[in-house]
Amino acid sequence: MRPVLDGKVVLVTGGAGGIGVAACQVLADAGAYLAISDIAEEAGQAVADSLSGQGRNAVFIAADLSSESAIENLIAQTVAHFGRLDGALNNAGKEQHNLALDEITLAQWDSVMRIDLTAVFLCIKYQVRAMLANGGGSIVNMASGLGQIAIPNAAEYVAAKHGVIGITRAAAADYGARNIRVNALLPGIVRTPMIDRLSDDPGFSHLIEKLKMRHLMQRFAEPHEIGEAAKWLLSDGASFVNGTALAVDGGALAN
Template identity: 40%
Template sequence: MPPFHRFQGRVALITGAASGIGRATAVAFAAEGARVALLDRSADALRDAEAAVRQSGGEVLTLACDVSKPEQVEAAVARTVETFGRLDIAFNNAGVENKASPVADIDLDEWDRIIDINLRGTFLCMKHELAQMLRQGSGVVINTSSGAGIRGVAGGAAYAASKHAIIGLTKSAALDYAKSNIRVNAILPGNIETPMMDRFTGGDIQKAIDLEPVGRLGKPEEIADAVLWMSADLGAFVTGASISVDGGWSL
């Protein structure tokens, strides 16, 4: 149990919450007193995350939501506010990796799939989250970009393009709402022990370890720690930032 409850009375909404970084962050928020809304494409996929949040002592709401669908995002944000009364923190973490391919060989449907979920999904979530935060007069939004948001990735143009764009979206929104007591930042994870990394490497995790200057993968909980700091009062003077948590991978 953490020695303090930085988020007592606050409400956090997390997308891509069924596993990996999203799940770890949901558990961390709940352990520090937050009520948590968990969003992922499948309600079934959220069961383990829901149980983990409850075990940490948090109130939890689970919602099936495809972040690329405007009506589903609007309904999920509305349901969160209806259930908990407000929305203090939004962690827009839902995302997918692309099938490795050089640019000329990228299938248009694959390009659209990556952009729809990673970029359009982040925008749609922000649109409705920020509207609620404006009504309240406060809030924090954190978007998941990537080390691939500040460097090129051979075979990963669609993913890198979406993650670069999230940084631009984050910076612009930070300026839009800087005087409205709303902070907007991005977190840039490196190679992290997640199901996505398993898929990306085909199960050969050593490939990813070899890319990391520190000689190991990051843990989802290490990203969660950074997200909580950015969401807490300790980060009150931070907005428009893109914070790398990647073991030096993007240097």
């Protein structure tokens, strides 16, 4: 049987991070040709080198997603390298500052919005142009359970992730008839460097046990479990799945 992403060209942003690294492995194992991007150049290159060493087809392209021209260039480089773009996992993200809303500065708000929402808009913008030239594709945006609910001290992140679900639906409406599917993933808590950083902050750490109990499976996710869901959404197996917000959270949003 052919692997489900056999020869599909997929761009993964935030490919050097906790979920990103695991997702790249899952997607490569499913036969995807990967353009792996991150602002963290050494770590991102190491992911591509590791996959290439396993005989997978992977290239690292550095990009700072706070810049529109860097995003445009990233997608152009992906197409130049592989000849087309079939899928994208817009996964790069930045955590909140763990402050109550009235304590968040405009600069802090902007810095999270820029990566967690504006960069998703810009990635979709250039990805759909590349995909339209190629007859269609599948885009997966990394939202969060916090795209549907809130926790204290996270207004900028909660607002951005609600926005990711909104732009996912809007893009699905714009491009569904032209064979581009756009979906969002809503992970629960996943053990990654982002969660390690948050756990060191008293503005967040007091919530962690309560959040764990909210996950009906009473554990946090492993990063590859999010990658598995992305694999399905990027594959032809999800050919009629469009504009959805798929929770991968052990039941946290059901609680």
